[in-house]
Amino acid sequence: xxxxAIDLSGPLTSAVEKAGSSVLRVARHRYPASATVWDAAAxxxxxxxxxxxxxxxxxxxxxxxGDEREAQVVGTDPGTxxxxxxxxxxxxxxxxxxxxxxxxxxxxxxxALGRPGQSVRASLRIVGVLAGEVRTPHGGKLDRYIExxxxxxxxxxxxxxxxxxxxxxxxxxxxxxxxxxIAVPASTVTRVAAELLAHGxxxxxxxxxxxxxxxxxxxIASALGGQKSGALIVRVDPGSPAAVSGLVLGDTIxxxxxxxxxxxxxxxxxxxxxxxxxxxxxxxxxxxLQDVSVTVGEA
Numbered sequence: 001x002x003x004x005a006i007d008l009s010g011p012l013t014s015a016v017e018k019a020g021s022s023v024l025r026v027a028r029h030r031y032p033a034s035a036t037v038w039d040a041a042a043x044x045x046x047x048x049x050x051x052x053x054x055x056x057x058x059x060x061x062x063x064x065x066g067d068e069r070e071a072q073v074v075g076t077d078p079g080t081x082x083x084x085x086x087x088x089x090x091x092x093x094x095x096x097x098x099x100x101x102x103x104x105x106x107x108x109x110x111x112a113l114g115r116p117g118q119s120v121r122a123s124l125r126i127v128g129v130l131a132g133e134v135r136t137p138h139g140g141k142l143d144r145y146i147e148x149x150x151x152x153x154x155x156x157x158x159x160x161x162x163x164x165x166x167x168x169x170x171x172x173x174x175x176x177x178x179x180x181x182i183a184v185p186a187s188t189v190t191r192v193a194a195e196l197l198a199h200g201x202x203x204x205x206x207x208x209x210x211x212x213x214x215x216x217x218x219x220i221a222s223a224l225g226g227q228k229s230g231a232l233i234v235r236v237d238p239g240s241p242a243a244v245s246g247l248v249l250g251d252t253i254x255x256x257x258x259x260x261x262x263x264x265x266x267x268x269x270x271x272x273x274x275x276x277x278x279x280x281x282x283x284x285x286x287x288x289l290q291d292v293s294v295t296v297g298e299a
Contacts, residue, residue, distance in 0.1 A: 011164045012124065015111055018166030020120035021094045023113050023159050025062035026051050032116035032155035035061055035085065036096065036171060038193055043090030046189055047158035049076040049083045050175035059085065063092060066118060075196035079140020079204065079272070080184055081176040084196040096160060098186045099167035101144055106130050110148060111162050112172050116155020123153050125161075136176055137265045139204050139272040143191075146170055146183040205275035205296040207247070208240020209233045213263030214252060220284055230254040230284065231267045241297040252284040271296055 026033040026047055033051035038044045045061065052059050052073055061071050071085040087093070104127060112123040131145035148161065152174045161169045161183040170183030184192075195202050211231035221228055230252040236243050247253075253261045256270045257279045275298040283290055 012111065012122070015162055015164050015166040016113065016120065016122045019096055019111075019113055019160060019162045019168075020122075021064050022096045023064070023115045023120050025115040025117070026158060027060040027062055027068065033157055034114040034116065034155060034159035036158065036160045036168075037093045038084070038095060038189070040090060040093035040095040043071075043087035043093065044074075044193065044197070045071060045085040045087060046171055046193060047083050047085065048171070048173045048175055049078055049081045050173075051158045052076065052083045052085075061085070061087065062115070062118070064115075064120065065092065067092070075200035075202075077140065077192050077196060077202045079136055079138045079202060080142065080188060080192050081136075081140075081173045082171065082184060082189060082192050082196075084193050096162065096166070096168040099163045099165075099169050101169065101185055101187060104130060104144075104146070104163075104169065109164055110169060111164070112148065112152060112156050112159065113162060114153065114156030114159035114172075116153075121153065121156070123156065125149055135269040135272065137268070139268040140176075140192075140202070141188070141272065142182075142185060143187045144185045146185060147180055148183065150181075152181040203275060203298050205271035205273065205277070206240075206299040207242040207267075207271065207294065208237035208297060209242045209247065210235035211253065211264050211267060216252070216254070216284065217287070220254075220287075220289065223289060224254060224260070227254065227260050227262065229262045231261050231263055241295055245292060245294040247283070247292065247294070248285075250285070253281060254284060254289070255282040256280075 022037040024035040035047035038046045074084040076083040108127045125148040128149035129147035134145045170185045214232035274296045
């Protein structure tokens with residue numbers, strides 16, 4: 001047993017030494033957070049959106065050697081809980097090589113790295129859940145769902161999840177899905193970072209309504225094949241795509257393009273990639289089902 005522990009210890013320490021120089025500290029007064037160098041030459045760094053909330057235009061990052069530098073907040077994405085930062089001074093930065101996610105397996109050992117203080121810290125974990133593409137409650141898309149076996153230590157959000165070769169699997173976050181600490185896959189980070197760099201935000205489809213989940217009357221549920229709930233409109237923004245299409249306060253959205261809408265999260269998921277599209281919706285108005293046509297806006 002001792003021999004096996006020694007055999008494993010070498011790869012673990014090597015992975016930390018290799019990847020630790022890419023892990024930075026997000027300087028905050030109360031709650032610590034981490035960040036990961038994304039593009040060393042361009043001075044680009046990624047962290048979680050919730051780590052920079054309230055920081056407005058800039059945050060202070062602490063490098064492995066203790067040097068503190070100010071970074072501009074290029075953009076944030078609530079859909080994936082990612083934020084892209086840019087350092088004016090990119091000297092001394094090192095980015096991580098990316099792992100091949102197609103080879104990732106449940107049960108594989110991985111390391112979560114963070115820098116909540118001055119030194120890098122590591123937490124050994126097991127890839128506990130793997131799944132395909134998923135939508136998040138805020139309309140984001142993860143190319144793969146990657147969840148490790150236990151809760152992230154405090155201050156590790158924004159740091160990397162790496163394999164035993166020190167290669168990047170994804171960016172750890174505890175603020176995206178309630179009750180789950182996951183890694184946003186490196187492929188998703190690549191896509192989101194490119195769009196944030198180009199536009200400062202991720203453009204997604206929207207209707208311009210506020211909705212809440214509501215239980216459907218039994219006769220409506222039966223007519224919809226047993227669907228029990230929908231998205232009740234409680235606010236329509238003036239001039240929004242919803243207003244232009246004739247949706248009003250009190251309408252309940254039950255489907256879009258034939259796909260059931262059971263509540264707010266599902267509505268956001270279905271709208272996310274439909275920006276600019278003309279879609280067919282079904283609503284409940286005055287106790288009866290009614291079809292509507294809506295052009296999805298972009299925001």
